[in-house]
Amino acid sequence: MKEPLSSLMQTMIPAVEQEMRSVLQAEDKQKDLFYGMMHYHLGWVDENLRAIQVVAGKRIRPLICLLVARAAGGQWQQGIPGGAAIELIHNFSLIHDDIQDASLTRRGRPTMWQIWGANQAINSGDAMFSLSHVALSRMIERGVSADIVVHALRRLDETCVALTIGQYLDMSFENRPEVTVDEYLEMIEGKTAALLAYSAELGASIGQVPADNVQHYASFGHDLGLAFQVRDDILGIWGDESVIGKSSATDIVTRKKSLPVLFGLAESAELRKLYMTEESDDEFVRQVVNLLDTVGARQVAEAYEESYASSALQHLEAALPLGEAANALKQLTELLLNRDS
Amino acid sequence: MKEPLSSLMQTMIPAVEQEMRSVLQAEDKQKDLFYGMMHYHLGWVDENLRAIQVVAGKRIRPLICLLVARAAGGQWQQGIPGGAAIELIHNFSLIHDDIQDASLTRRGRPTMWQIWGANQAINSGDAMFSLSHVALSRMIERGVSADIVVHALRRLDETCVALTIGQYLDMSFENRPEVTVDEYLEMIEGKTAALLAYSAELGASIGQVPADNVQHYASFGHDLGLAFQVRDDILGIWGDESVIGKSSATDIVTRKKSLPVLFGLAESAELRKLYMTEESDDEFVRQVVNLLDTVGARQVAEAYEESYASSALQHLEAALPLGEAANALKQLTELLLNRDS
Numbered sequence: 001m002k003e004p005l006s007s008l009m010q011t012m013i014p015a016v017e018q019e020m021r022s023v024l025q026a027e028d029k030q031k032d033l034f035y036g037m038m039h040y041h042l043g044w045v046d047e048n049l050r051a052i053q054v055v056a057g058k059r060i061r062p063l064i065c066l067l068v069a070r071a072a073g074g075q076w077q078q079g080i081p082g083g084a085a086i087e088l089i090h091n092f093s094l095i096h097d098d099i100q101d102a103s104l105t106r107r108g109r110p111t112m113w114q115i116w117g118a119n120q121a122i123n124s125g126d127a128m129f130s131l132s133h134v135a136l137s138r139m140i141e142r143g144v145s146a147d148i149v150v151h152a153l154r155r156l157d158e159t160c161v162a163l164t165i166g167q168y169l170d171m172s173f174e175n176r177p178e179v180t181v182d183e184y185l186e187m188i189e190g191k192t193a194a195l196l197a198y199s200a201e202l203g204a205s206i207g208q209v210p211a212d213n214v215q216h217y218a219s220f221g222h223d224l225g226l227a228f229q230v231r232d233d234i235l236g237i238w239g240d241e242s243v244i245g246k247s248s249a250t251d252i253v254t255r256k257k258s259l260p261v262l263f264g265l266a267e268s269a270e271l272r273k274l275y276m277t278e279e280s281d282d283e284f285v286r287q288v289v290n291l292l293d294t295v296g297a298r299q300v301a302e303a304y305e306e307s308y309a310s311s312a313l314q315h316l317e318a319a320l321p322l323g324e325a326a327n328a329l330k331q332l333t334e335l336l337l338n339r340d341s
Numbered sequence: 342m343k344e345p346l347s348s349l350m351q352t353m354i355p356a357v358e359q360e361m362r363s364v365l366q367a368e369d370k371q372k373d374l375f376y377g378m379m380h381y382h383l384g385w386v387d388e389n390l391r392a393i394q395v396v397a398g399k400r401i402r403p404l405i406c407l408l409v410a411r412a413a414g415g416q417w418q419q420g421i422p423g424g425a426a427i428e429l430i431h432n433f434s435l436i437h438d439d440i441q442d443a444s445l446t447r448r449g450r451p452t453m454w455q456i457w458g459a460n461q462a463i464n465s466g467d468a469m470f471s472l473s474h475v476a477l478s479r480m481i482e483r484g485v486s487a488d489i490v491v492h493a494l495r496r497l498d499e500t501c502v503a504l505t506i507g508q509y510l511d512m513s514f515e516n517r518p519e520v521t522v523d524e525y526l527e528m529i530e531g532k533t534a535a536l537l538a539y540s541a542e543l544g545a546s547i548g549q550v551p552a553d554n555v556q557h558y559a560s561f562g563h564d565l566g567l568a569f570q571v572r573d574d575i576l577g578i579w580g581d582e583s584v585i586g587k588s589s590a591t592d593i594v595t596r597k598k599s600l601p602v603l604f605g606l607a608e609s610a611e612l613r614k615l616y617m618t619e620e621s622d623d624e625f626v627r628q629v630v631n632l633l634d635t636v637g638a639r640q641v642a643e644a645y646e647e648s649y650a651s652s653a654l655q656h657l658e659a660a661l662p663l664g665e666a667a668n669a670l671k672q673l674t675e676l677l678l679n680r681d682s
Contacts, residue, residue: 034509096467100460119441122463123508126437129470130501137495146487153494154478160471167464168375 004324005331009063012076012083016062019084023135033116037124038131041095041112056107060336061086061195064224065203067329068217071321072207079206081138082152086199088132089156093163095125100171129160144206152202159198166190179257181266185226193225200224204319216319220312220329227308228336233258234301237289240340249285259304260297264288267295309337345665346672350404353417353424357403360425364476374457378465379472382436382453397448401677402427402536405565406544408670409558412662413548420547422479423493427540429473430497434504436466441512470501485547493543500539507531514598525603526567534566541565545660557660561653561670568649569677574599575642578630581681590626600645601638605629608636650678 001009021027026044029035036049043056062083069079097103098111099118105111113121136156139149169187173179200221204214236251237260251258255275264271271291274284292298316329342350362368367385370376377390384397403424410420438444439452440459446452454462477497480490510528514520541562545555577592578601592599596616605612612632615625633639657670 033513034506096463100463118459119512120509122437122441123505123512125467126470127502127505127509129467130498130505133474133498134495134502137491137498140491146491150478150481150487150490150494153491154475157471157474157478161468161475164464164468164471165375168461168468171460171464172374 001335002331005328005335008067008070008325008328012063012066013059015077015080016059016066016083016087019080019135019138020087023081023084023088023131023138034124034127037112037116037120038128040115041091041124041128043107047110047115054107054109057087057091059087060332061090061199063332064196064221064329065199067325067332068200068203068221068321069206070203071323071325071329072204072209072213072217072319073322074203074207076203076206076325078139078142078144079203081135081142082202082206083199085132085136085156086195086202088128088135089160089163090195092125092128092132093167095121095128097167099125100167132156139206148205148208152205155198155201159194162190162194164190166192166194173257178265179262181259181262184257184259184262188226188229189222192229193222196225196228197222209319213319216315220315220319223308223312223315224333224336227305227312230259230301230305230308231337231339233260234298234305235340237261237292238298249282252285252288253280260292260301263300264292264295264297267297271295305337309333342676343672346669346676349408349411349666349669353404353407354400356418356421357400357407357424357428360421360476360479361428364422364425364429364472364479375465375468378453378457378461379469381456382432382465382469384448388451388456395448395450398428398432400428401673402431402540404673405537405562405670406540408666408673409541409544409562409662410547411544412664412666412670413545413550413554413558413660414663415544415548417544417547417666419480419483419485420544422476422483423543423547424540425479426473426477426497427536427543429469429476430501430504431536433466433469433473434508436462436469438508440466441508473497489546489549493546496539496542500535503531503535505531507533507535519606520598520603522600522603522607525598525600529567529570530563533570534563537566537569538563550660554660557656561656561660564649564653564656565674565677568646568653571600571642571646571649572678572680574601575639575646576681578602578633579639590623593626593629594621601633601642604641605633605636605638608638612636646678650674 020042024038025035026039031049033049036045039045039049040047043054044051046052065083065086066076066079070076094106095112098106099113099121103111104114112124133153133156136153137149139152140146166187166189169183170191173187197218198221201214201218204217236256236258265275268291271288274287274291312333313330321329361383362385365379366376367380372390374390377386380386380390381388384395385392387393406424406427407417407420411417435447436453439447440454440462444452445455453465474494474497477494478490480493481487507528507530510524511532514528538559539562542555542559545558577597577599606616609632612629615628615632653674654671657674662670
């Protein structure tokens with residue numbers, strides 16, 4: 001990875017990790033299962049609560065928050081509790097998503113509900129939600145004014161409402177034969193774009209830049225989130241299995257209503273017919289990919305991705321970011337969008 | 342009901358209800374299922390989202406908050422968003438509890454998860470959790486200072502952590518043969534006492550009384566919560582079925598580890614043996630109640646209740662509450678503890 005992103009990451013991410021460990025009492029409550037379930041989910045311990053070190057998420061959201069704080073001329077250290085809060089909200093939503101999707105594994109390990117049951121996992125997600133707010137309010141202890149913290153908390157919860165609206169739509173789609181591209185975009189605005197928008201907005205609020213610039217940073221995060229999600233959808237079908245760690249067929253076999261698929265379903269009667277069958281073998285997957293290729297679904301999705309990405313970069317520029325953090329934000333954007341996993 | 346409690350209630354509870362309706366967009370989003378599920382749970386609509394009026398909870402917690410705000414010399418109207426927040430937290434926890442306990446009905450109506458499934462209900466609870474925080478932050482718009490609001494939010498989330506610890510313990514107890522009375526008390530401290538303590542504490546913070554008095558108000562709420570829960574346990578066994586609306590046998594048949602039962606299990610080998618059987622008929626219930634009566638479990642539980650109640654009233658007095666709200670708080674305490682449902 002290139003400079004300055006590489007060295008800023010190496011300073012910022014461990015600082016956020018340390019803050020999360022402090023909020024979640026990672027040292028004091030090492031043997032306590034109430035905290036231990038959360039420690040497990042975050043990759044700090046194994047299912048017997050023994051300390052381990054696994055890669056549990058890239059911590060992209062807090063990184064964006066802190067890079068923006070610095071690019072906005074703020075002291076990025078003041079944003080560390082905010083970064084921790086964002087990462088904890090993200091992980092709270094993953095714990096509940098895994099129950100709702102009946103996912104057996106996450107990041108190569110059994111999901112929390114698989115080990116301790118859905119009831120405890122619902123409760124553990126609730127606990128992490130609360131602790132995320134506790135984390136954010138710790139910005140006070142780093143000298144951020146009460147006015148800024150109250151506003152940041154209000155916006156965090158409005159963001160969480162957006163997240164739950166996105167999740168509500170996503171679950172509703174499963175029971176509906178037809179979903180439009182517009183409905184899909186509304187869903188990913190809630191599920192993915194809202195929290196990335198908030199990450200950038202929170203960073204900007206620490207820099208105390210004018211409202212217009214805060215808005216540009218938020219739009220940068222928002223559009224980056226949309227581009228990121230569409231990229232995910234593309235990788236879910238055309239990604240290299242050995243790189244993304246799951247069969248690219250999964251999204252097709254489960255009939256996931258991703259952007260390329262929705263476009264394909266709208267364009268191809270043959271695909272609609274195929275999707276109504278119970279098929280799930282390799283031949284089915286091959287046929288689906290073939291039909292998607294024929295109608296140009298990949299190009300359409302890539303056009304969406306590029307359009308969001310370019311809008312994100314325009315907003316970033318309009319926000320007038322400063323110094324090496326500005327470059328790091330551009331590098332991170334490139335990295336997220338050109339990823340093959 | 343006696344004055345002044347009666348008239349204060351009639352002013353305060355509708356004000357909180359109005360605030361909750363505003364936060365939950367009860368008029369604008371009447372046909373939107375995302376909001377509609379929450380409206381249903383709160384008793385504002387039926388399962389087809391048609392407006393109805395049912396008794397959905399007594400709104401005791403916000404009432405305590407606002408009575409304390411007034412007794413502490415504050416403008417109780419400033420606490421209305423706080424009261425709404427507390428009631429929403431309480432109801433969020435009920436939505437998730439109903440899933441965890443597999444409860445089919447609540448207040449005589451099908452539970453949310455029974456109608457819309459557990460996945461949507463988990464998410465709806467999460468949404469209400471977020472909106473509760475949004476409600477609290479609206480105290481700013483009523484002229485409460487940012488310092489007080491940030492602190493109130495911090496304490497709300499610490500209270501929610503206590504709630505989830507209580508729920509964690511409660512679920513853990515189901516899988517354990519032996520639970521001590523101390524463990525039980527730790528559990529109800531989280532599940533019941535913490536939010537009542539917070540209700541009183543929040544009210545006191547609006548009155549801006551000295552820290553010592555805030556602490557006395559919090560302890561009043563805390564001990565009232567413990568007494569209230571023990572009363573619930575007693576009614577769960579010796580309550581009049583026609584009044585409490587559920588068979589008093591339910592707690593026994595489900596082997597609920599309530600305070601009288603834990604005492605009975607510790608004292609009577611015969612009861613321990615009986616509880617290990619699969620029995621659930623009327624004869625079983627009669628035998629259990631008999632054994633509980635023999636070892637004096639009811640008297641023990643009542644002694645706990647009275648001790649907590651008297652401690653609650655002592656703290657209330659030590660908090661130096663003012664005017665008619667002080668009397669109303671005493672009346673409410675009496676009412677909650679002498680209830681037979």
